Amino acid sequence: MTIAGELIRLRSASLEDLRTRYRELSGADFKGRxxxxxxxxxxxxxxxxxxxxxxxxxxxPSPRRIAKATVRRPRKGSVALGTVIVRRxxxxxxRITVVEGGYCLxxxxxxxxxxxxxxxxxxxxxxxxxxxxxQRGKAPKR
Numbered sequence: 001m002t003i004a005g006e007l008i009r010l011r012s013a014s015l016e017d018l019r020t021r022y023r024e025l026s027g028a029d030f031k032g033r034x035x036x037x038x039x040x041x042x043x044x045x046x047x048x049x050x051x052x053x054x055x056x057x058x059x060x061p062s063p064r065r066i067a068k069a070t071v072r073r074p075r076k077g078s079v080a081l082g083t084v085i086v087r088r089x090x091x092x093x094x095r096i097t098v099v100e101g102g103y104c105l106x107x108x109x110x111x112x113x114x115x116x117x118x119x120x121x122x123x124x125x126x127x128x129x130x131x132x133x134x135q136r137g138k139a140p141k142r
Contacts, residue, residue: 003046010042018042085131089120096131103131 010018018038022030025045030038079085085096085103097104102111110116113127121130128134 003043006046007039007043010039079133085133087120087131094120103127 010021013021015033015035015038018035019030022028022038022042022045025042030041032038079098081098081100083098085098087094087096094105096116099109101109103109103113103116105116105120108119110119113131113133114125115127117125117127117130126134129136
């Protein structure tokens, strides 16, 4: 039976039948009372066992996780927006401006310092180290 077919069949099943099916799939008991939540959890387990991606409902981050993400403080040792960093590389002087989306060099915005350093040097660098914002072997204290 397909996943869609099983979900259609389970919509008309009793709460006890749904709990039994959930226990078979997850190995745990469902203690809640909501049929909708139970059906979504069963759908998640059916998809993940079948190699499919989880539904958008289950893939969405929780409101608590979103709140944590928006409260982040600036990283210690981070550079203020608008700061101009001057870096010499092979006798060429580069003027890099810190902007909202990352680092701007000659009108091109790079999302990370490492991407900028890779563009200029054609080698893999730790961007913060290349820009002089960090020292080798010394992580900023948090």
